[in-house]
Amino acid sequence: MxxxxxxxxxxxxxxxxxxxxxxxxxxxxxxxxxxxxxxxxxxxxxxxxxxxxxxxxxxxxxxAYFPLFIPKSYLSKEASHVEGFAKECAVVTHYRLKNAEDGSGVVVDPDAKLEEELIVRPTSETVIWSTxxxxxxxxxxxxxxxxxxxxxxxxxxxxxxxxxxxxxxxxxxxxxxxxxxxxxxxxxxxxxxxxxxxxxxxxxxxxxxxxxxxxxxxxxxxxxxxxxxxxxxxxxxxxxxxxxxxxxxxxxxxxxxxxxxxxxxxxxxxxxxxxxxxxxxxxxxSDDDGLVLPPKLAPIQVVIVPIFKNDEGLAQISEKVKPIIQELRKAGVSVKFDDSDANKPGWKFAEYELRGVPVRLAMGMRDLENNTVEVARRDLKTKETVSLDGIVAHIQNLLADIQQTIYQKALQFRQSNTFRVDTFDAFKEQIEKGGFISAHWDGTSETEEAIKEATKATIRCIPLEAEEEDGVCVYSGKPSKQRVIFARAY
The missing domain is CATH 3.30.930.10 (Bira Bifunctional Protein; Domain 2)
Incomplete structure (x- = not known):
């Protein structure tokens, strides 16, 4: 491993x-x-x-689809737009290469300079609006x-x-x-x-x-x-x-x-x-063991790992799970049956955990005899032995529950890491610990820049659903009507 x-x-x-x-x-x-x-x-x-x-x-x-290249003059037409993107633009200046005279490879042909440089699109507003x-x-x-x-x-x-x-x-x-x-x-x-x-x-x-x-x-x-x-x-x-x-x-x-x-x-x-x-x-x-993927976006939603000692055992398990696989796929569930003998089951379990597969089924000979299967869910890392009777409906319900459980966990994390702060000292202390800070802001760019300079935190947004609330700016002490969300960001 x-x-x-x-x-x-x-x-x-x-x-x-x-x-x-x-x-x-x-x-x-x-x-x-x-x-x-x-x-x-x-x-x-x-x-x-x-x-x-x-x-x-x-x-x-x-x-629709629009060109990858944008004439430089187009970016000049909207002043704030060009100012916003000028430092990030990749520029095409020539349209041809030629072999170097010393045989060292290819070089840009100086005679092939474009009349107007082309910008590799950083965003397409200009070329689309010209269309x-x-x-x-x-x-x-x-x-x-x-x-x-x-x-x-x-x-x-x-x-x-x-x-x-x-x-x-x-x-x-x-x-x-x-x-x-x-x-x-x-x-x-x-x-x-x-x-x-x-x-x-x-x-x-x-x-x-x-x-x-x-x-x-x-x-x-x-x-x-x-x-x-x-x-x-x-x-x-x-x-x-x-x-x-x-x-x-x-x-x-x-x-x-x-x-x-x-x-x-x-x-x-x-x-x-x-x-x-x-x-x-x-x-x-995700966690320290790998990806945790919501079922709706997981490439493989269910993996079935047979546990067998010989070809006969594998054949029996394969025959048993074939109709289950067909039913799941018919229901729109993506399933992988990993019957390869290149790696042992334990290795496979760790690999599918790393890749965030939401549900893992494991079936051995004893399960075959008992008409059961071991069902493991990636998000909670729990396992249970379940009857094969009604297994398709069980898995569908499980996938829906995993989707909701992952969302609720993320929501609870955000709620417990969002803090109302009313003084700049408390703001500076909290921003070092992380999380969202809900604080009053006086509405000026000067205050916004000063807070960013002092703490590396930016105003992420003015929440659309926030209610009006009289207060004073956490930095300047000036009047404020609403809290905004500050955080350090990617």
């Missing part, structure tokens, strides 16, 4: 890095700052994609509800698998509307879609909120977000939805004839989640 994964309590960062690699999710690539998502990790991402894509289509959106100008003429063309599944590049010097890489996978929705209210309704609707996905599929409780101007997406009038707590008490932004106002419509002159036959600019939104969700999934639930 390989050595144990570092424990979360000893070194949370090392625990995460090792778990991603040991569970065969991803690895660093030969290209600095980029990652290879391995088949097991990609199968989790595919399940995420499928669920989200269904939700997008249920709300009327269609998928929408041709698609939208009248109110009859609205709303335009488009989503794109793509990769983007944001130059990163310090990278971490799934959480922060130079290239990552994501989806980005871009919609156009006839009125500000319709665009705002879309922004809020997609935030709710993300929150529902996080809670019902990922089993990760989230706080819905609005970002401060300092934390707002470059080019948006408002940014809404969902914030999740990881097991080390840090926050992870799990999704954002942006009300763009008319900023990009004006930058790219996207107008339409309204019902009164008057020309006006359309209203826009954009929204996205990325492979950072993989990092959230790992850090929210």
């Amino acid at each position: 390989a050595k144990a994964i570092p424990s979360r309590s000893e070194n949370y960062s090392e625990w995460y890095n090792e778990l991603v690699k040991r569970a065969d999710l991803a690895e660093n690539s030969a290209v600095r700052g980029c990652m290879v998502i391995k088949p097991y990790g990609f199968s989790i991402w595919e399940k995420m994609q499928r669920a989200l894509d269904d939700m997008f289509k249920e709300t009327g959106h269609s998928n 929408y100008k041709n698609w939208i003429q009248s109110y009859r063309d609205l709303p335009l509800l488009i989503n794109q599944w793509a990769n983007v590049v944001r130059w990163e010097m310090r990278t971490r698998l799934f959480l922060r890489t130079a290239e990552f996978l994501w989806q980005e929705g871009h919609t156009a509307h006839a009125t500000a209210q319709e665009a705002m309704d879309e922004t809020r609707q997609m935030l709710d879609v993300y929150a529902r996905f996080a809670e019902e599929w990922m089993a990760v409780p989230v706080i819905r909120g609005i970002k401060t101007p300092n934390e707002r997406f470059a080019g948006a009038d408002e940014t809404f977000c969902i914030e999740a707590m990881m097991q080390d008490g840090k926050a992870l932004q799990a999704g954002t939805s942006h009300f763009l106002g008319q900023n990009f419509a004006k930058a790219f002159d996207v107008t339409f004839l309204n019902k009164q036959n008057q020309l006006e600019h359309v209203w826009g939104t954009s929204w996205g989640v990325s492979t950072r969700l993989m990092g959230a999934l790992i850090m929210a639930h």
